[in-house]
Amino acid sequence: MSSKNLKNSPLSPSLENLYKAYESMYLIRRFEEKAGQLYGMGFIAGFCHLYIGQEAVVIGLQQAVTTNDSIITSYRDHGHMLACDMSPGGVMAELTGRSGGYSKGKGGSMHMFSREKKFYGGHGIVGAQVPIGTGLALAHQYKNDNGICFTYMGDGGSNQGQMFEAFNMAALWKLPVLYIIENNLYAMGTSLDRHAAVTDLSTRGSAQGIPGKSVDGMDYLAMREAALEAASYVRSGKGPFVLEAKTYRYRGHSMSDPAKYRSKEEVEDIKSHHDPLSILEAEILRQGGDKDHLESITKDVKKKIDAAVEFAKESPEPSESELFTDILV
Amino acid sequence: MTVEKMPETITVREALRDAMAEEMRQNPNVFLMGEEVAEYQGAYKVSQGLLEEFGSKRVIDTPITEAGFAGVGVGAAFGGLSPIVEFMTFNFSMQAIDQIINSAAKTLYMSGGQMGCPIVFRGPNGSAARVGAQHSQCFASWYAHCPGLKVVSPYNAIDAKGLLKAAIRDPNPVVFLENELLYGQRFEAPPSGSDFILPIGKAHIERPGKDVTLVGFSIMVGYALEAAEELAKEGIDVEVINLRSLRPLDLETIFESVRKTNHCVTLEEGFPYAGIGSELSAQIMEHMFDFLDAPVLRVTAKDVPLPYAANLERLAIPRSPEIVQAVKNVLYNA
Structure with missing residues (x-):
């Protein structure tokens, strides 16, 4: 079903919802652009994986999240943290390795957590978060708290053996876990057709009998609808579901990847014709939304991110005594 | 002649089971998962009776999928539960070592202290008998190497019960290394009452x-005691320290002993290279150099994959005669 047909469906979001989604997606976009700049200026080091281009995926899914749900992802995690309402300053200060960061500067870009927001990382070993998310789902089932776990992975992660292991247990025990495969077409530099024997990743759980669906991850409305349907399936106790979000990352795998394995034209085509923010903006205007209001949203977001950058630069490095803390409880 | 009342004894297997059962009665968030732990009652019958008492929600048979269920355990611990994850043997934990080290051990630090991981990974470690190289390895030094883990290895029934209860209550990830050959051995029973617990690190x-x-x-403590009996006949008075905990290491007890005896031999079933004995030797050399009358000697397995043939296996694994010889060497070298 195309998102255009959604207008009269009960799943159709209000204009207010679209504005809010636009704000959240633009927050991620702006945050990541600034992170890229700070990286270039030497404030951020090491591995830094930007989410630009994939914003509609996490914001669409976030529409289906309820109070007790938990969220876990891999190392391309800044967008997920912002979507979970973690503070941009706290995330940015972690990127700069400062004491004001979510992990006091001891985790870095790939390792942030917030028990309060039920965000469980931020994991640097490709695919390792899949069994962990499955375990979070087991905890939801054990405690019978009506929560489900949103477990994200990339197309690259969906080749890992432990993903199939986790899928098997999740299906066997009917665990409340929604697996989201963010298929951005490249596992680092290896394109989908060179790394996956079956490129329809919504079938990743077919051997375990897990239903799946592919969705246009550049289209917020489509993402939102698919997320609500999938989450409601999982929440009803039927077991796991696999949602493949077909998306694209504008930048390289990490800041140190010049992305020479794909053509400029390919990237430009996506940016011009499939940009998630442009698609959502067009939809807002089509529904009679106000261009000026969108501009005021972007202005406010820019201010918010500027403040986050300021905080991340000003926050002091962790005290040297932090070296030996937090090793054991 | 008066007949002394024999002290009550139980097997290590029973002590481990009692520890889990007591902690599961006390804390509804404690559960056991692993291969064959429920219906089969444990591949080595350690979880005998637990399914019947606690039901399939808390005693969970997993598929043969170590990386997967170790990760599921870690996630459940992040989610507020206290899992006990059984590896049928620690040899199979190699499939899951990424989850144990990268996920369980490091996350507290990487989260700036937010995300503790209260989980126990337990199962038999070290050599069994005639099961070949892939099923006969001691992983003590592998796990003890890593900050963020506690590593415990019991010898007798008192250790097994007191340390496992401590491990289950500990808010940190604990690797609990048992020994298959000890499961059926009888030892003095631990004090009764569910409050009995032994501190980790002592x-x-x-x-x-x-x-x-x-x-x-672990099992080397038993061989050490045998060797001590043997050596006593020759007038050599041996002190035997049961480490119980490999990380943290109770250096104070070791140092105090070396201060007194001035001679030390370390014992383990693992390979010599970068083993627990290597660490003990280094620590003793750094801190106790002036108290040593001879270099510290290490009794270890031979530096080979464990052979199957009975005679070769016998040569590869250290037992009490090697310990007796090492003690003589360390004394005569003085």
């Missing part, structure tokens, strides 16, 4: 002596 002097210190853990 060694125990199994036999006091003044001439030489033997430091070991």
Whole structure:
């Protein structure tokens, strides 16, 4: 079903919802652009994986999240943290390795957590978060708290053996876990057709009998609808579901990847014709939304991110005594 | 002749089961998962009776999928539960070592102290008998190497019960290394009452002596005690330290002993290279150099994959005669 047909469906979001989604997606976009700049200026080091281009995926899914749900992802995690309402300053200060960061500067870009927001990382070993998310789902089932776990992975992660292991247990025990495969077409530099024997990743759980669906991850409305349907399936106790979000990352795998394995034209085509923010903006205007209001949203977001950058630069490095803390409880 | 009342004894297997059952009764968030732990009652019958008492929600048979269920355990711990994850043997934990090290051990630090991981990974470790190289390895030094983990290895029934209860209550990830050959051995029963617990990080002097210190853990403690009996006949007074905990290491107890005996032999079933004995030797050399009358000697497995043939296996794994010889060497070298 195309998102255009959604207008009269009960799943159709209000204009207010679209504005809010636009704000959240633009927050991620702006945050990541600034992170890229700070990286270039030497404030951020090491591995830094930007989410630009994939914003509609996490914001669409976030529409289906309820109070007790938990969220876990891999190392391309800044967008997920912002979507979970973690503070941009706290995330940015972690990127700069400062004491004001979510992990006091001891985790870095790939390792942030917030028990309060039920965000469980931020994991640097490709695919390792899949069994962990499955375990979070087991905890939801054990405690019978009506929560489900949103477990994200990339197309690259969906080749890992432990993903199939986790899928098997999740299906066997009917665990409340929604697996989201963010298929951005490249596992680092290896394109989908060179790394996956079956490129329809919504079938990743077919051997375990897990239903799946592919969705246009550049289209917020489509993402939102698919997320609500999938989450409601999982929440009803039927077991796991696999949602493949077909998306694209504008930048390289990490800041140190010049992305020479794909053509400029390919990237430009996506940016011009499939940009998630442009698609959502067009939809807002089509529904009679106000261009000026969108501009005021972007202005406010820019201010918010500027403040986050300021905080991340000003926050002091962790005290040297932090070296030996937090090793054991 | 008066007949002394024999002290009550139980097997290590029963002690481990009792520890889990008591902690599961006390804390509804404690559960056991692993291969064959429920219906089969444990591949080595350690979880006998637990399914019947606690039901399939809390005693969970997993598929043969170590990386997967170790990760599921870690996630459940992040989610507020206290899992006990059984590996049928620690040899199979190699499939899951990424989850144990990268996910369980490091996350507290990487989260700036937010995300503790209260989980126990337990199962038999070290050599069994005639099961070949892939099923006969001691992983003590592998796990003890890593900050963020506690590593415990019991010898007798008191250790098994007291340390496993401590491990289950500990808010940190604990690797709990048992020994298959000890499961069926009977030892003095632990004190009754569910409050009995042994502190992690504290060694125990199994036999006091003044001439030489033997430091070991798990099944090697038994061989050390045999060797001590043998050596006593020759007038050599051996002190035997049961480490109980490999990380943190109770250096104070070891140092105090070496201060007294001035001689030390370390014991383990693992390979010599970068083993627990290597760490003990380094620590003793750095801190106790002036108290040593001879270099610390290590009794270890041979530096080979464990052979199947009975005679070769016998040569590869250290037992009490090697310990007796090492004690003589360390004393005569003085």
